[in-house]
Amino acid sequence: MGKKTKVGKQRKDKYYQLAKETGYRSRAAFKLIQLNRKFGFLQKSRVCIDLCAAPGGWMQVAHQNMPVSSVVIGVDLFPIKPVPGCIGLTEDITTEKCKSAIKKEIKTWKADVVLHDGAPNVGLNWIHDAYQQACLTLSALKLATNFLREGGWFVTKVFRSKDYHALLWVLKQFFKKVHATKPQASRNESSEIFVVCQGYIAPDTIDPKFLDPKHVFEDLDIVKKQHMNILHPEKQKKAKAEGYLENDYTTHHKVMLSQFLNPDQDPIDLLQGCSEIVFDDKSVEEHPKTTAEIKECCKDIKVLGRKDLKALLSWFKQMKEWKASQVVKTDEKEGSDDETKVEETEDNEEDGVDAEIAELQDEERRTSKRKRKQLNKQRQKLAEKMNLKMVLKGDGGPILESNDMFSLSDIKNADELARMIDQQPDIVAEASDDSDDEMKVKQKYVKYDTESSKLDSSGLYYKDSDSELEMESDSDNEQDKETLAFSDSDTENKKVAKITKQNTLLNSKVAKTPTIPKNHPLLTDLDDTDPVSRRSMKAELWFQKDSFKDIDEDDDEGVDLDKLAETYKEKGKKVAEDGLVDDKRGSLKRKLEDESSDDDSSDSDYDVEDNVAPATGKAGPDTSKKDGFEVVSQDPELKRLKKTLKMDAETLALGTMIATSKKFKRDLIDDAWNRYAFNDTNLPDWFVEDEKKHMKKPVVVPEKYTEEYKNRLQDINARPIKKVVEAKARKKKRMIKKMERAKKKVEAVMENADMSEREKAQQIKTLYKKAQTDGKKKVTYVVAKKHTTAKRMKRPQGVKGHYKVVDPRMKKDLRAQKSKEKTKGRGKKGKSAKNNKSMPPKKKGKKAKAK
Numbered sequence: 135m136g137k138k139t140k141v142g143k144q145r146k147d148k149y150y151q152l153a154k155e156t157g158y159r160s161r162a163a164f165k166l167i168q169l170n171r172k173f174g175f176l177q178k179s180r181v182c183i184d185l186c187a188a189p190g191g192w193m194q195v196a197h198q199n200m201p202v203s204s205v206v207i208g209v210d211l212f213p214i215k216p217v218p219g220c221i222g223l224t225e226d227i228t229t230e231k232c233k234s235a236i237k238k239e240i241k242t243w244k245a246d247v248v249l250h251d252g253a254p255n256v257g258l259n260w261i262h263d264a265y266q267q268a269c270l271t272l273s274a275l276k277l278a279t280n281f282l283r284e285g286g287w288f289v290t291k292v293f294r295s296k297d298y299h300a301l302l303w304v305l306k307q308f309f310k311k312v313h314a315t316k317p318q319a320s321r322n323e324s325s326e327i328f329v330v331c332q333g334y335i336a337p338d339t340i341d342p343k344f345l346d347p348k349h350v351f352e353d354l355d356i357v358k359k360q361h362m363n364i365l366h367p368e369k370q371k372k373a374k375a376e377g378y379l380e381n382d383y384t385t386h387h388k389v390m391l392s393q394f395l396n397p398d399q400d401p402i403d404l405l406q407g408c409s410e411i412v413f414d415d416k417s418v419e420e421h422p423k424t425t426a427e428i429k430e431c432c433k434d435i436k437v438l439g440r441k442d443l444k445a446l447l448s449w450f451k452q453m454k455e456w457k458a459s460q461v462v463k464t465d466e467k468e469g470s471d472d473e474t475k476v477e478e479t480e481d482n483e484e485d486g487v488d489a490e491i492a493e494l495q496d497e498e499r500r501t502s503k504r505k506r507k508q509l510n511k512q513r514q515k516l517a518e519k520m521n522l523k524m525v526l527k528g529d530g531g532p533i534l535e536s537n538d539m540f541s542l543s544d545i546k547n548a549d550e551l552a553r554m555i556d557q558q559p560d561i562v563a564e565a566s567d568d569s570d571d572e573m574k575v576k577q578k579y580v581k582y583d584t585e586s587s588k589l590d591s592s593g594l595y596y597k598d599s600d601s602e603l604e605m606e607s608d609s610d611n612e613q614d615k616e617t618l619a620f621s622d623s624d625t626e627n628k629k630v631a632k633i634t635k636q637n638t639l640l641n642s643k644v645a646k647t648p649t650i651p652k653n654h655p656l657l658t659d660l661d662d663t664d665p666v667s668r669r670s671m672k673a674e675l676w677f678q679k680d681s682f683k684d685i686d687e688d689d690d691e692g693v694d695l696d697k698l699a700e701t702y703k704e705k706g707k708k709v710a711e712d713g714l715v716d717d718k719r720g721s722l723k724r725k726l727e728d729e730s731s732d733d734d735s736s737d738s739d740y741d742v743e744d745n746v747a748p749a750t751g752k753a754g755p756d757t758s759k760k761d762g763f764e765v766v767s768q769d770p771e772l773k774r775l776k777k778t779l780k781m782d783a784e785t786l787a788l789g790t791m792i793a794t795s796k797k798f799k800r801d802l803i804d805d806a807w808n809r810y811a812f813n814d815t816n817l818p819d820w821f822v823e824d825e826k827k828h829m830k831k832p833v834v835v836p837e838k839y840t841e842e843y844k845n846r847l848q849d850i851n852a853r854p855i856k857k858v859v860e861a862k863a864r865k866k867k868r869m870i871k872k873m874e875r876a877k878k879k880v881e882a883v884m885e886n887a888d889m890s891e892r893e894k895a896q897q898i899k900t901l902y903k904k905a906q907t908d909g910k911k912k913v914t915y916v917v918a919k920k921h922t923t924a925k926r927m928k929r930p931q932g933v934k935g936h937y938k939v940v941d942p943r944m945k946k947d948l949r950a951q952k953s954k955e956k957t958k959g960r961g962k963k964g965k966s967a968k969n970n971k972s973m974p975p976k977k978k979g980k981k982a983k984a985k
């Protein structure tokens with residue numbers, strides 16, 4: 135199109151704009167970019183000839199994509215404005231002169247790729263233009279055959295016209311693979327397509343007919359062309375002097391239509407020697423598909439063109455099929471009359487059976503679906519309950535507890551209970567370690583039904599066989615726990631409320647079924663106010679700890695300190711593992727608090743009737759015994775003690791030493807008393823204080839013992855708290871998601887053919903940059919100079935990015951506010967409240983809002 139500068143509105147599409155922006159000389163450049171992206175022919179090419187190259191868009195693309203110092207020769211009717219690193223020739227590609235001009239430039243080299251985007255000066259009519267273009271392509275191919283190396287590429291523009299297939303056929307003779315494609319940059323309304331030919335065969339000699347438009351585009355059928363041999367034109371089949379067939383002395387041969395419609399006959403073979411087709415079948419002749427045109431074609435086969443022959447062949451095919459269907463129909467009709475009746479009855483019977491089977495199958499499917507649904511529902515419920523710790527693993531829950539198994543109304547006293555335990559094979563009772571005369575029964579495991587569900591040492595049910603369901607719900611449990619822990623949504627709360635309600639109802643149902651008299655001997659008041667029993671209970675509680683379990687009375691008299699240190703290490707480890715050392719704060723205090731709250735909850739789990747220590751290993755000490763039962767009392771004093779007790783490394787070490795060595799313990803107690811201790815009352819405060827300081831021998835815990843605890847506590851304290859870890863994990867997750875989103879966007883950008891590489895790179899950079907920031911703009915606050923308003927201030931030196939100019943007053947105010955927040959709550963409550971009241975409310979100015 136060279137100098138043709140007519141630019142219609144329609145031409146100014148996005149590729150036009152893009153070409154302007156990116157500096158390509160023509161929008162056609164994007165077509166080559168897209169073709170090259172698909173086939174990658176430029177990357178490995180060293181020599182490229184671009185035919186019809188003006189204004190040079192393809193030359194630019196070729197130069198950019200080929201290796202450095204490659205040769206690009208552009209040829210056009212019109213002079214090409216020099217493209218850096220490329221050679222431009224002004225020649226007509228259809229001439230011999232052009233060939234020698236290229237030869238001059240290319241010397242002895244061979245081209246790796248020949249491009250052709252030629253469009254002749256057109257305008258007469260479309261058919262003429264298309265033909266001209268096809269001829270130009272043949273000329274380009276001719277040049278390509280001169281300069282291409284073996285295995286080289288030829289890329290050409292072709293218009294879809296009647297000559298398209300002929301052209302494609304010729305191209306296929308010269309190249310191993312021929313791909314026809316229409317790049318995005320090519321307008322849809324344009325009939326141009328691009329043919330990428332791969333792997334030039336490079337024949338030694340080429341029959342000039344292949345490159346002669348007159349011959350290639352002649353209206354002759356492909357069968358004829360196939361006699362042409364591209365590699366060995368001399369071997370082309372010459373028409374043999376076959377002579378006449380016997381009794382056949384004419385060149386005009388009539389063939390009956392029925393012969394063509396014979397399924398065993400190949401119509402192409404028949405067509406070879408046929409001059410006229412005679413209709414001998416009325417039904418075919420009258421068939422709607424037998425058009426007047428077909429009838430006309432049948433009259434003289436020798437004058438038919440490719441198109442007509444094709445139409446004729448397809449008509450034969452259709453007629454053959456129609457004929458075959460006709461035959462089948464008549465056969466069916468004949469046979470069907472006799473068999474219809476028999477078949478009908480059989481069919482009816484079969485249908486009935488089928489329907490029945492289908493119905494049964496349906497029913498079965500529905501039942502199994504219902505069952506599955508129910509099972510899923512049960513599983514879900516169980517998982518929810520487990521989540522709320524209403525039921526523990528394997529806990530059948532209160533529903534399973536049968537009244538006849540353990541009914542308080544049936545048991546009047548401890549003897550009765552003992553008797554019942556003896557009678558009930560399901561209940562396994564274990565006698566207490568202290569074999570008192572009184573019956574102290576610690577029910578450790580209670581089988582409460584034949585399904586072997588048991589109570590574990592902590593009084594919780596478990597099942598012997600871990601069913602699949604349990605395994606699932608267990609894992610679900612872990613997951614759901616987290617969900618519940620972080621979920622504060624209404625639905626979750628409602629769910630929890632609903633389940634709790636259900637459970638309460640169930641509990642109450644079980645508990646309320648038997649009517650128990652109020653003055654039942656097993657019902658005891660938990661609030662034991664007797665201080666003596668409380669103290670003894672405390673002591674009992676203390677000595678029930680695990681640490682004292684393995685201690686024999688006087689076994690450790692002669693224990694040496696080294697041995698003690700070893701034991702201490704072992705024990706220390708166990709203590710830490712057991713969670714005596716709080717793994718979050720490094721303080722035992724919280725752990726103890728948790729324990730005490732657990733106690734609370736477990737206490738509250740029992741109804742009044744359940745005051746009887748119900749088979750829990752954690753049963754309290756036997757302080758008050760009624761009818762031989764241990765009574766667990768709530769001990770507020772102990773709770774207070776636990777709460778206030780601060781366990782540092784030294785105390786923990788001391789505790790372990792006490793627990794492991796009787797001697798050490800006795801010495802410690804001995805040292806706490808002296809002969810001057812009289813337990814006097816009403817002493818002055820200063821004296822009491824002094825006594826505390828000086829009247830006891832200070833306990834020295836060897837440093838090496840405390841060290842380990844210190845280290846452990848340090849480790850624990852160094853750990854970030856759970857909420858921080860969670861927040862960090864959430865942040866990380868957000869970042870990962872962001873990056874994934876950015877990646878997707880980057881992929882989209884990479885696939886965008888409308889953008890240049892540079893634009894893509896820029897956009898990708900910004901996308902990643904944006905993904906890496908946490909979305910908050912970093913704002914630098916700059917304090918305004920005196921007598922300058924914020925608006926007037928220019929960007930101060932050294933300040934990059936987003937900045938805000940703030941008033942100096944505001945800065946001071948904010949600082950004051952911060953320090954006030956820090957000191958909030960210090961001092962006496964009453965006093966601060968008073969002060970707050972007396973302080974005037976702070977004004978909320980615009981400046982404060984700005985922050």
Ligand SMILES: C[S@@+](CC[C@H](N)C(=O)[O-])C[C@H]1O[C@@H](n2cnc3c(N)ncnc32)[C@H](O)[C@@H]1O
Pocket residue numbers: 135136137159160162163185186187188189190191192193209210211212225226227228251252253254255270
């Ligand atoms: C569509 S333009 C080529 C655009 C070119 N590929 C580019 O990217 O800038 C077609 C070119 O074919 C050229 N052309 C047409 N007939 C030609 C011929 N016989 N010999 C050489 N060039 C010819 C025209 O001058 C016109 O510049």
